[in-house]
Structures are given as structure tokens and as C-alpha cells.
Amino acid sequence: MSAIQHIAFRITAGVVVLALIGGGGWAWKTLNTSRSAVADDQVTLAEFTTDDEDAIARGNYIMRLGDCAACHTRDAGEFAGGYQVGTPFGTLVSSNITPDPDTGIGTMTERDFFNAMRHGQGSKGMLYPAMPYTDYAKLTDQDMHDLWAYMSTLTPISHNVDEDAGMSFPFNIRLAMAGWNALFFDNSGFTPDDTQSPQWNRGAYIVEGPGHCSACHTPRNALGGEIASRHMQGAVVDGWFAPEITSNPHVGLGDTPTEDVARYLKTGSDGVAFAAGPMAEAVEDSTQYMTQDDLLAVAQYLKSLPGSPAVAPAPIPASDTAMQAAAQSYEVNCSACHGLSGEGIKALAPGFAGNHALLSENATNPIRAVLVGARAAHSHMLPTGAGMPSFAWKMDDQDIADVLNYIRNSWGNAAEPIGAAQVSEARATLGARDKIIWSEAPSR
Amino acid sequence: MNRREALFSLGAMVASTGVAASAKEMKGYPTHTALSADHLPKPRMGGALRVFTDETDRKTLHAVIDRLIPADAYGPSASEAGCLEFIDDQLAGDYGAGTALYLQKPLHPENEEAIMGAPQFLSTPRERYDSGLKALEAYAQATWGGAFHALSPDQIDEILTGLEAGTIDLGAGVNGQAFFELMLQNTREGYLADPIYGGNRDMAGWKMIGFPGARYDYRPYVERRGEALNLSPVSLIPND
Numbered sequence: 001m002s003a004i005q006h007i008a009f010r011i012t013a014g015v016v017v018l019a020l021i022g023g024g025g026w027a028w029k030t031l032n033t034s035r036s037a038v039a040d041d042q043v044t045l046a047e048f049t050t051d052d053e054d055a056i057a058r059g060n061y062i063m064r065l066g067d068c069a070a071c072h073t074r075d076a077g078e079f080a081g082g083y084q085v086g087t088p089f090g091t092l093v094s095s096n097i098t099p100d101p102d103t104g105i106g107t108m109t110e111r112d113f114f115n116a117m118r119h120g121q122g123s124k125g126m127l128y129p130a131m132p133y134t135d136y137a138k139l140t141d142q143d144m145h146d147l148w149a150y151m152s153t154l155t156p157i158s159h160n161v162d163e164d165a166g167m168s169f170p171f172n173i174r175l176a177m178a179g180w181n182a183l184f185f186d187n188s189g190f191t192p193d194d195t196q197s198p199q200w201n202r203g204a205y206i207v208e209g210p211g212h213c214s215a216c217h218t219p220r221n222a223l224g225g226e227i228a229s230r231h232m233q234g235a236v237v238d239g240w241f242a243p244e245i246t247s248n249p250h251v252g253l254g255d256t257p258t259e260d261v262a263r264y265l266k267t268g269s270d271g272v273a274f275a276a277g278p279m280a281e282a283v284e285d286s287t288q289y290m291t292q293d294d295l296l297a298v299a300q301y302l303k304s305l306p307g308s309p310a311v312a313p314a315p316i317p318a319s320d321t322a323m324q325a326a327a328q329s330y331e332v333n334c335s336a337c338h339g340l341s342g343e344g345i346k347a348l349a350p351g352f353a354g355n356h357a358l359l360s361e362n363a364t365n366p367i368r369a370v371l372v373g374a375r376a377a378h379s380h381m382l383p384t385g386a387g388m389p390s391f392a393w394k395m396d397d398q399d400i401a402d403v404l405n406y407i408r409n410s411w412g413n414a415a416e417p418i419g420a421a422q423v424s425e426a427r428a429t430l431g432a433r434d435k436i437i438w439s440e441a442p443s444r
Numbered sequence: 445m446n447r448r449e450a451l452f453s454l455g456a457m458v459a460s461t462g463v464a465a466s467a468k469e470m471k472g473y474p475t476h477t478a479l480s481a482d483h484l485p486k487p488r489m490g491g492a493l494r495v496f497t498d499e500t501d502r503k504t505l506h507a508v509i510d511r512l513i514p515a516d517a518y519g520p521s522a523s524e525a526g527c528l529e530f531i532d533d534q535l536a537g538d539y540g541a542g543t544a545l546y547l548q549k550p551l552h553p554e555n556e557e558a559i560m561g562a563p564q565f566l567s568t569p570r571e572r573y574d575s576g577l578k579a580l581e582a583y584a585q586a587t588w589g590g591a592f593h594a595l596s597p598d599q600i601d602e603i604l605t606g607l608e609a610g611t612i613d614l615g616a617g618v619n620g621q622a623f624f625e626l627m628l629q630n631t632r633e634g635y636l637a638d639p640i641y642g643g644n645r646d647m648a649g650w651k652m653i654g655f656p657g658a659r660y661d662y663r664p665y666v667e668r669r670g671e672a673l674n675l676s677p678v679s680l681i682p683n684d
Contacts, residue, residue, distance in 0.1 A: 440642065
């Protein structure tokens with residue numbers, strides 16, 4: 001399951017309850033599309049043409065900010081949909097958003113397009129919130145007009161997608177999303193905060209609007225709604241931990257200079273940490289295309305967000321027996337790439353000293369990396385995309401817990417201890433192999 | 445094609461090469477990096493011997509390898525270090541089956557030995573041990589009137605010395621000198637290979653020569669010349 005699939009799972013679970021609520025009375029507010037009446041309701045996307053190259057270029061940029069390709073480009077061609085989102089209630093398939101009139105969105109007018117993007121109301125009914133219209137609602141009229149201009153330049157691809165054919169009853173009733181929206185969808189546009197700088201407001205717009213960062217980085221409640229009080233404070237998404245990206249200095253971005261946060265988004269690494277997993281995709285398809293001004297704005301905004309109460313615990317002392325054994329294990333297995341002092345290799349392998357995401361109480365990512373390996377983002381600036389090998393075959397659960405405790409509690413680091421049981425659970429979930437067993441017992 | 449056309453087509457070729465040289469981005473390669481089973485080491489899993497199931501063969505080899513590496517102040521004997529298990533395990537697998545060897549006729553020993561710089565065989569290492577150990581036992585019975593493994597260390601040394609020098613003929617198509625080299629090589633390998641393969645028990649071979657084992661990186665130590673580092677050896681798959 002991908003990150004998006006996982007979120008869809010949570011959201012769909014919420015729909016169980018809300019299918020009932022939705023039938024009763026939904027708030028008119030969440031269905032109100034009047035602010036999108038600024039868009040034309042006559043010319044379809046297939047018919048629409050423009051020679052405004054600037055608008056098309058700006059629209060291309062909005063597409064990058066929104067990372068449309070992440071879900072809508074798969075094997076069928078660019079933006080032709082077909083990405084299968086598995087849920088226990090059936091399979092959702094991402095739609096064909098090329099201007100093809102029969103299988104794409106070619107018959108949509110600009111108004112229809114606005115309604116889908118900003119209000120979750122598509123040509124086939126309510127959209128499932130796996131599509132982040134909850135964030136795209138913040139897109140300005142100008143950005144929407146530009147995106148429309150860009151969409152008109154896409155090559156139409158005939159690829160028929162039946163988005164919810166794989167959804168079982170009652171989840172195939174799109175109207176049920178009206179109930180979900182009534183509870184969790186803020187159907188209002190972006191409102192700048194006049195007490196903040198234009199740069200901060202630009203960052204807020206990108207992060208909370210097209211960038212839809214909170215889709216992964218904010219934990220969700222049982223019904224799949226984001227928990228506002230823990231905004232951007234880290235969440236588990238499909239076997240990965242999307243770390244806290246707030247002002248918290250211990251596990252968030254508080255201690256990372258603005259320029260380094262921007263560098264991470266631009267290149268996939270801030271010189272210490274590297275993007276991997278779903279964030280690697282986000283860097284590759286989206287954030288590396290952002291302008292330096294926008295990257296700095298995003299960084300400034302994130303660093304201003306209220307952090308979780310997480311503070312550094314007292315580190316496990318280096319004199320601890322397990323720590324001393326793990327020091328040798330680290331030297332033997334890890335130090336060649338990650339450095340004897342956890343300094344890593346510039347542009348290639350992550351450093352551990354001062355790597356704040358590594359210190360999150362939730363150790364899903366480092367456990368995962370040791371068990372099944374990981375691959376760094378490959379960006380235009382850092383094209384290597386170096387790989388971390390799996391150590392499942394040569395380390396047992398306790399070995400892995402010990403060496404991660406060493407990494408998380410050395411060189412100034414401090415983090416909660418990891419137990420072998422956590423590693424054991426992850427090994428089973430990830431399908432990682434067991435450590436190879438051997439015997440030097442004499443045969444006679 | 446005249447000269448002008450040839451030059452034009454060359455120019456077009458260069459131009460098209462220029463286009464082809466623009467890098468294509470790789471997409472969708474696997475994020476998991478786990479090695480497939482055939483890339484992972486295949487350690488000895490313990491249990492009974494699989495090749496040396498004949499008691500006389502086993503005792504003969506045991507006697508040979510413990511004269512090649514006897515126990516002394518520096519470390520255990522070859523058999524104490526697990527070399528018998530190591531050789532048995534290797535002979536039971538691809539090495540013993542000669543999977544990497546060309547074993548088809550025709551064979552012209554004089555030519556091939558000259559080309560390869562060593563005797564060549566049509567038999568697998570497993571077959572060579574079988575015939576060699578039986579020939580050794582027969583030689584001991586014929587020469588000393590007793591079992592090879594029951595001979596005194598001096599008597600065994602005399603036989604091994606003769607084999608190495610090529611002065612003892614084991615007959616029956618067995619190249620005694622080459623068989624001695626094979627046993628010596630495999631015993632050394634068992635004594636110094638990673639303990640996961642059955643030999644080098646308790647890393648005794650590595651401790652004897654001061655080898656620190658399967659460490660990935662020695663850069664922290666390269667500059668510390670002439671110093672006793674006293675690094676404890678590490679197996680590829682440490683058994684805790």
C-alpha cells in the first residue's frame with residue numbers, strides 16, 4: 001500500500017459511519033461552489049485553446065506544486081490515470097485527467113474543473129477525499145485559471161477508467177462523501193494572515209494549498225479527518241513515518257536553518273537527512289521544481305508552526321553494555337557510509353548526528369531502512385539516488401534495536417529506546433527475511 | 445554516395461547522437477534492496493557429515509589434516525577448528541560437484557597442464573577425495589600393515605612429505621601430489637574462512653594471525669602503522 005492508499009483506507013473507514021450521517025443533513029456550506037462561478041461554464045477542456053504561454057507556464061508550475069502526476073500518471077501515459085488505490089472496501093482508481101472527451105476530462109468546462117479541484121464535486125459525482133481537494137480548495141482563482149490553461153495543452157490519451165467500480169456497497173455511493181465533507185472539509189479559500197510577512201503567507205499558501213503537505217504529515221482521527229491540534233506533527237503513513245515538520249527543535253525543523261529545509265526540498269537532502277520513500281517521490285515529481293523563493297517561503301512557514309511537546313530524553317549512556325557492543329556493530333556495518341561520527345557522506349549517504357527526523361519517538365523509518373533497505377530521492381541536483389542495503393539477513397531483531405539505539409543516542413543525539421519487539425513486528429509486516437542461521441557445532 | 449553526401453550524413457549522425465546522449469531518467473526502480481537468496485552466503489547448518497559418511501575415509505582425512513595443522517601454542521588443530529566439517533560441507537555443494545570446472549573429454553594432460561600451470565582432472569573434487577582417501581588407506585595397509593589413521597605422526601608425516609615431493613605413487617589413477625595440494629588448500633581454507641562455513645571455529649584461525657574479520661571499512665586504522673590494534677575478529681554473520 002502506498003502512502004496515498006493508506007490515507008484512502010483511513011478516509012474510507014470513516015465513510016462507514018458517514019454514509020448514514022450523509023443521508024440525513026449535510027451542511028450547505030461544504031457544498032457551496034458559488035466562489036468558483038468566476039470560471040467559464042461554456043467551453044470544454046477539449047475545445048479550449050490559449051496562446052497565453054505565460055499562463056501555461058504558470059499552470060505547469062501549479063501542476064508541480066500540486067504533484068498531480070504522483071497519482072494521475074502511471075503506466076497508461078502522462079495524466080491518463082489508472083493508479084489503483086486499494087482499500088478494504090474496494091479499489092479506487094485515479095482518473096484520466098487528459099483532455100480526451102470520452103475517457104478523460106475533455107467535456108469539463110473550466111467551472112466543472114474548479115468545482116472538482118476546489119470543492120470535490122466531479123463530473124461523476126462527489127470525489128473521494130483521496131483526491132486532496134480538501135487542500136486544493138485553497139488554490140486562488142488565478143492559479144486555477146493558469147492550471148486550466150496548462151491542462152488544455154496536455155495530449156489527450158484514450159484510457160478508460162472506472163474509478164469506483166472496484167468499490168463495494170455502500171462505498172460506491174459518492175453522495176456519502178457529502179457527509180464526510182460536512183465534518184472535515186473546510187470549503188473556504190486561502191485567507192492571508194496580515195500580521196505575517198508576504199513570504200510567510202506565500203509559504204502558508206503553498207503548504208496548506210497545492211502542496212497538501214498535511215495529507216501525510218498530520219495524523220488522522222478514526223474517521224480519516226486530520227487532527228487539527230497536531231497539524232504537521234508527524235504521522236504514520238503506510239509503513240513510513242512522515243516526520244514532524246514544525247518548529248519543534250528536537251524532532252521537527254526548529255533546529256534546521258531555513259536554507260537547509262529549502263535545500264532538502266530542492267535536492268532531496270539538507271546535507272544530513274535524505275528523502276526516501278513517499279517523500280522521495282514528492283521531491284522527484286514536485287518540490288525540486290519549486291523556485292528558491294518559494295522553497296524558502298515554505299521553509300519559513302513550516303518552521304513557524306506550533307510543535308509537538310516532544311523533548312529530548314536523557315540519552316542512553318555510552319557506558320551501557322548494549323551500547324558498547326552496538327558501537328562495534330555500527331563500526332563494522334554502518335560506518336563506511338554513515339561515518340564513524342555519524343557524519344554521513346555528502347550528497348550520498350545520510351548523517352545521523354543532528355538528524356532530527358531520525359530522533360522521532362516513532363522509529364518506523366530507521367527500522368524499515370535496516371530491514372528492507374531504502375533508496376534516496378534522485379533529483380536533478382543529486383541524481384545518484386544511493387541505496388541503503390537490507391541487513392535483515394545478518395542482524396536479528398535485538399541486533400537492529402541495539403544499533404539503532406546507538407545511532408539515536410550517540411554524537412549528541414538522544415531518543416527513546418527501541419525494543420526488539422518493535423523490530424520483530426516490522427520484520428513481519430514488511431516481509432523481511434529472518435537472520436541467516438548457522439552452526440559451528442561439531443558433527444561428531 | 446559522393447563525398448558531400450557522406451559529410452552530410454556524418455553531420456546528421458553526430459546530430460542524432462547528440463539527441464540520443466541526453467540522459468533518460470530512470471523511473472520506478474525498486475526501493476527494496478534485499479538480496480535474493482542466491483546472492484546470500486550459504487552457511488553450514490550443522491548436523492551430520494554428508495560426504496564423509498564412510499568411517500575409514502573420515503578417519504583418514506582427520507589424521508591428514510591434523511598433521512597439516514596440528515594443535516600447538518598458537519591455536520587448535522585443523523579438526524578442532526572444524527576443517528573436516530568445512531571440507532565436507534564444501535564437497536557436498538557446488539564446489540564438490542565441480543560446477544565451475546570443465547570436466548569433459550578430450551583431455552591431453554601434458555598440453556593442458558602446461559597451459560594451466562597445474563594438473564587438470566576429469567573428476568570432481570568430491571570424486572578425487574573419494575579415490576584419494578581410499579588410495580591412502582590402501583597405501584598404509586600395504587606399506588605399514590595398518591590403518592592410515594592408526595599410524596604414528598612421524599609415519600603420517602613421512603607419507604605426506606612423499607606425496608608433496610611426488611615420490612609416492614598412490615596408483616589407481618590418483619595423482620598423489622595433486623591430491624596432497626588439494627587437501628592442503630582446503631584445510632587452509634577451512635582454518636581461515638568465515639566460521640559460518642563450518643571451519644575457523646571460534647574464529648581461532650583469525651585470532652592466530654590477527655585478522656579482524658569481515659569488517660566493511662578499515663579507514664579508521666590505516667594510518668596507525670606498527671601499532672597493536674587488538675581488534676576482535678567479526679564474522680560475516682555474528683552468532684550472538
